[in-house]
Amino acid sequence: MKNIFLSLALLVLTASVILVACSKKVEGVTDNTAALNPTNIDLAAGNWKTVLLTRPDTFLVAAPAATNSPAYVAELNEIKGAQQSLTDGQRAAIKYWSAGSVLRWNEILRGLVAKHNLPPYQNEDGSYPIPSSANPFNYPQFPFSNPPYAARAYAYISAAQYDALVAAWHYKAQYNRPAPYKVDSSVNALVPKTALPSYPSEDAVLAGTMVAMMSMLFPTEIAYIQQKVTEEEYSRIWSGANVRSDIVAGEALGRQVASVFIARGKVDNVGKAVGTPAQWKQFVTDALANGKTPWYSLEAPARNPMLPFFGNVKPFLFDSATVVALRPGPPPAENSDEMKQETAQAKNYITNAPRENMRIVQFWADGVGTYTPPGHWNAIAASDFITQNYSEVRWARNMALLNMALMDAAIVCWNTKYYYFTPRPTQVDPNIKTLTGIPNFPSYISGHASFSGAAATILGHILPANAAEYTAMAQQASDSRLLSGIHFLIDCSTGLQVGQSVGSYAVKRAQADGAE
């Protein structure tokens, strides 16, 4: 008997040693994504319809030096020299970036959004400090990348990268400079070989766009992004994919195209989205004047509403009059039987919630400190796009379509939220304790539902084979807000419809942009 238990003790000890020896490192889902090897290089993409650029050659990219010129030969020698002694770190950089530049920048952006998605802590007097782009490093750092802010950031960067790549593809086709390993067989190709001309470098175009957009969107991250830019650009030289002049021309083009988007960003009304204390008060006054219960913040101390004038931001896919046209009619009156029933329904869902409901709620919550619902849909799209072996320009186009739809959904949703200014279920019945944090803005219509309806619609167009799956995911994302007690049913069902309507504008654009 005693021996048995001693053996048992030894067994536990052995098991411990084995387990402890195992690595606990967590691998990201794309850490080992294979190098991008497009099935179609989309050589004619220079003709695709741009978002803001009036012409693909708005910004001149000078003709490159001939591949037999001394300057080019020197650039080949730079590659050959680097390839003689590549470190593990350099090889890791080549592998990382070869999975796809649009993919990697999208992932990096998601990380920035999550990093900056923290609501400011209150002042001594119970008011809240507002992040300032003029003093971005002061607490609270600029930006607070909440869902509407994030939606706009994803859209501006994705659209700028798309326009920049269309311009790049225009010059690639025009100058038709072959990749270094095609010019000189002693240059090793450490990434898949391609027939795509190498000048200007698409990686450098994307890197230049990204770092330039940081000045507007994440000014505290310029130094961090610049490091990534340098790593990516050198990885392309080390891999034999580009010579230095491909990189220089590409980064310059990316920065120039970004400047067009930054100019738009200065006048797209986002600067007025925070509003003033007087304006915040006016929402309450107006609701009371109309005999309605105004929304109020459920945080302590009460927080100013999140970007109440984001609904006036200029959309990408339609004009501001269309925003108003897309705004749905009002929800049922607050004292109607229907709303009473919906309040009871919300209460019912949070009472003894099954674990599966909790899972759905947490999976889609995308709250504080996360990449937000738009980021979640970017992650979903990226994981599916990886399997499609798109060219970088098609990757960028699809991401731009998705993110313009998400941003415009945010605009219509926010416009609706502050037009009706309706309370959350917990405001109506304080006994409704929620299964995730309650966002600090009015209830009708659900942001999650709006985002998800828009995303599923455009993604279903891009990948018809997955359309039913996207629709189901959007439905579940929308349901998650009901299950968590965050929203009424009418917020979710209407939000989903509004999102789908916004998404259909992205589909219309996709059908006409020359890429299909």
Place this chain on the structure above:
Amino acid sequence: MNKNIINRFAIACALVLTLIVAQLHAQTDEDAIMMAKKQFCIGGMYSRGSWKNYWEGTLKRNNLNLGTVSNQMFGFMGTYGVTEKLNLLFNLPYATTNASAGTLHGQQGLQDLSLWVKWLPLEKDLGNGTFSAYIIGGVSLPTTNYIADYLPLSIGLHSTNLSGRLLLDYQLGNFFTTVSGTYVYRNNITIDRSAYYTTEQINSNKVNMPDVATEQLRIGYRSSHLIAEAIATNMNTLGGFDIRRNDMPFPSNKMNATSVGVNVKYTLKKVEGLSLIGGGGYTVAGRNVGQSTMFNAGVFYILDFNGSGKKSSNAANK
């Protein structure tokens, strides 16, 4: 009658932004007391911890959107004497959580089953007293699919843990000192989200759970019917990250806590085999944990399978 009951304290430890310490200590045997052969001590323990202030990284703050966070545990536990020198222990708590302010819904459920092997390889007279050394190994496993990624209101962290502890005790007359050191290996956990941010964006639903080390000192009085002791515990998470300013806590935060407490066990003279315990504790320092105040109370009873009906005559003070 002996004092060889599960003698613990749920414990003197921080309700670490929920219950990590409770996981570590409430379910483990940290004392220098053994059950006699073929005796089975079973009992129930109620413990309650609450905090209003917590450490966000190293910054101490309160949170008006949580108010006072409290948890309760109802533990069912037991110890069986395989031999005089080898005991097996188990503990299974049911836990509930609640926040007094804000809108977040509390949680409840069966938490982690822990199983321990406690071995007394060395016991000898030293000076005028008795020195003993114990080697204790344990495993704890979540018994339900409760949610870990819902701090500070999740009922636990849902990792599978393996613990190894060395415990040394010296008793002189009725006074004793016990010191112990524990290393806890924690398995990675899977959460419901597909991505999260630590100090970087992680695109995975797996979370690397850093290991934990604890040290404990117990000093007190130990006689056949009464044990009264003071306890100091220090816990360090070997890795992990700080909660960012105004962010929510996360299971792989660097949770450290130093706590002090007292513990009393009284074994009834009139009812053979029955004992009562009670205690309290307070977190004096911490990082990414709540500054918890806690108390506990429990009842234990010894079942004797020796067949003779005599209850552990050899339960010498260890």
